[in-house]
Amino acid sequence: MSLFVETLRGKRGPRPPVWLMRQAGRYLPEYRALREKNSMLQMVMTPELACEVTLQPLRRFPLDAGIIFADILTPLIGMGANLEFKKGEGPVIDNPVRSAADVAKLRLPPPSENTPYTLNAIRLVVKELAEKTPLIGFSGAPFTLSCYLIEGQSPGDLQRTKAMMVGDAATWHALQEKLVTLCVEYLVAQVEAGCKALQVFDSWLGYLGPREYAQFVEPYLSRVISEVRARVDVPVVFFATGVAGLFPQLSKLDAHAFGVDWRISLTQAHKLLGRNATLQGNLDPQLLAGPWEYIERSAREILAEGAEIPAHVFNLGHGVLPHTPPENVQRLVELVHSR
Secondary structure, X not given: OOHHHHHHOOOOOOOOOEOOOOOOOOOOHHHHHHHOOOOHHHHHHOHHHHHHHHHHHHHHXXXXXXXXXXXXXXXXXXXXXXXXXXXXXXXXXXXXXXXXXXXHHOOOOOHHHHOHHHHHHHHHHHHHXXXXXXXXXXXXXXXXXXXXXXXXXXXXXXXHHHHHHHHOHHHHHHHHHHHHHHHHHHHHHHHHHOOOEEEEEOOOHHHOOHHHHHHHHHHHHHHHHHHHHXXXXXXXXXXXXXXXXXXXXXXXXXXXXXXXXXXXXXXXXXXXXXXXXXXXXXXXXXXXXXXXXXXXHHHHHHHHHHOXXXXXXXXXXXXXXXXXXXXXXXXXXXXXXXX
């Protein structure tokens, strides 16, 4: 078993493994060259292109894991969402979910019909990697997917989402039930296609307080992770940003590992979780675009913190930013490997 997978399962190895969220993306010139000729959806929905983009950072850097090039929102297309990625606006859904009738219309096709392109891309990548590097599959969490479905765009202050949660709870819960099924089936299918680990992204969870999380989110998020674990034997990472105040509640999730953003130290996150779990993180991605001397000092401090917790996967606190110099990524990966 790989160092990465073993570490996620809580077994400390000779050094922490390292991979970076959005390690395949706009900071790489080879990615930008492909992107100039193809839309975001074309890149995701063409298995050969998604495979190529997934492999690009693995060719450049000795990373300990790859992550399939996809987007958390594409499974919503099969449900009936009219999704576009508009320049300067990001993802836009022009038929948002605002009522019980809208929820009732949402379909639940099996992943083989909903996202065959991502499953085929996974198979292509796994064949190319030939067991040398484990591949991570992922999904958005029900809450974050709900935010996009309801708001119809990048969620902002979650005005409509929170209004449905507290003002039309029956519709909210009906939507969550469908999204739990979507997420579980999609994650399981990615493992069956060849992924060796999974990550659940809850990008907008930090906008909720502890009471709303407990009432409207936790039952469904918990089910996604526990149901996936009951069906496939791979480690599961949970990642959200701005959730330090929720860590005591998040500790109840049946995840093997928790992603930590840069707003809290690994030491603090471990104490707040209150149980032994692998932590993943947590260099500020803006710092990775800065001077190497500061990156090195910050990374060494994170590595020192990681050495004091049960197990640590080095990563950023969020994704690699477009203005990040590739040479900084190279030096960072080499630094972690030197440990």
